[in-house]
Amino acid sequence: MLYRCISRLRLILVVVVALATLGSGGCAASKWTVRPHQRELLADRIMQLDAEPQERAAEDHILSNREGAVGGNGTSGGGCGCN
Amino acid sequence: MRLQLRFVAPPLLLVTALAAGPARAAENPTQASLRLTYFGEPSNDDAPVRVIHPQVDVSAPVGGGVGVAAGWEADAVSGATPAIFGPHTGVDAVTGATHFSDFRQQVHGGLSYDRADGGISASYAYGWEHDYRSHSLSATTHDDLYDHNFTLALSYSHNWDSVCDANNDAAPGLLELQPLTSSQHCFTSSPDVVTRRLRIDAIEPSLSWTMTPRLVVQGGGTIEILDGFQSNPYRRVKIGPEGAIPQEHEPDYRQRYAVFGRAAYAYPQWRASAQVMGRLYQDSWAVQAVTGDLLVNKYLGQSMLLTLRGRYHLQGGASFYRNGQEYVTLGPPGQYWTGDRELSPMSNTLVGGRMAFLRRPQQERSSWFVEMEADIKYEFLMYHLESVNAPNSDRPYAHILQGAFSVRF
DSSP: OHHHHHHHHHHHHHHHHHHHHHHHHHHHTGGGOOOGGGOTTTTSGGGOTTSOHHHHHHHHHHHTTTOSOOOSSSOOBOOOOOO | OOOSOOOBOHHHHHHHHHHHOTTOOSSOOOEEEEEEEEEEEOOSSSOOEEEEEEEEEEEEEEETTEEEEEEEEEEEEEEEEOSEEOOSSSTTOOOOOEEEEEEEEEEEEEEEEEETTEEEEEEEEEEEETTEEEEEEEEEEEEEETTTTEEEEEEEEEEEEEEEEEOOTTOSSGGGOOOOOOSTTTTSSOTTEEEEEEEEEEEEEEEEEEEETTEEEEEEEEEEEEEEOOSOTTOEEOBTTTTBOOBOBOOSEEEEEEEEEEEEEEEGGGTEEEEEEEEEEEETTOOEEEEEEEEEEEEETTTEEEEEEEEEEEEOOOTTOOOHHHHHHTOOSSSOBOOOGGGSSEEEEEEEEEEEEEEOOSSGGGSSOSEEEEEEEEEEEEEEESOTTSTTTTOOEEEEEEEEEEEEO
């Protein structure tokens, strides 16, 4: 039980450090900001990384039952791993 | 009989997706979506596995930046699968399959609060079938930084799952574990079954960056911890030359890690875009995987959107996995054994396309809707297994057909 608690704390620490690193990277990159009037293309649905969340939920539901890997693309949860 | 099913947390996925778009609208409109997915996996030996998966989702703003969402989905599953995992050929071959059918449902609901530069969402889901019940709570927060050029999102979910299993309290050893033969007595006080728990925690940070007027990139990761019963209670595995066939036995604890990167690039001269995704995965069962995905979107005329897709996934097997012949001739590598295809070394390739028909009124004020959309999609999934004695080697490919209709108003 203690080992599991330590493992979880270690994972949380890794996440916090990763987020802090990513945040500081954002400061350095601010000179490359895209202005509002330059966002016409970005507003189009074909530029949305998650334009169809319902479709992606259905796909993740299928693939998570047929691959050993999950996560890394918005999926969460788990289950019995049947069949 | 519970097969082919795995509970995921669609509410978390939905709110995460809404949070991740750096160019999303300030106020999401009311939206209703209906989707129907057919999954068919033909077998060379027996009946195909078929899954029909309807989904209904509605979401609406209620004022002050607050929104509500609710949905329902189901799985109607039928087919045939071997109850015993063993060699597919040779003198030790296991033949015969068990026919099954099941129906699983899930309902979910959630609340969200959005500001101009961020927001927070929470949702709850309950799923149930004859031999599996799942409660899931999830929460997501997202913040836009540096003039909306960055979006930092963090999602967390927790599952309280209950799994029906055969009562093996009297089993003298692991090789005498008996499988669950029926879900008839599940979640009752019947002495032949027990309810096992499974707890799942998942956390997913991500950072999106609008790099240029044409390019959006996103990176992030997932940490998932599963603690509890994760075997298929119905499956048996043929072990050793003496032919013992105990219930599948997988470890109770699993840590899963994934990191990913995604990018979308616009080609305005062609009214098109390309999206790429790469993912690396590893877990405490020694499964390692790499996944690549490519999408190309192209508008055709004023109201049609064509999407073509290719995806490749490659993975190694779990540390306790062996194919059906190796389990018989060598025995298991330790105290665990499995007949699960997703724990075997394999790869798969998915190719397909989708056509969306979009309808927007020329003058929004004169119409009751903002946008209507009808989609149809077909994808072909090919499995590449390492051996004819790998799990489900009789089912080398699958078809995925999907239709959807949504309206925003």
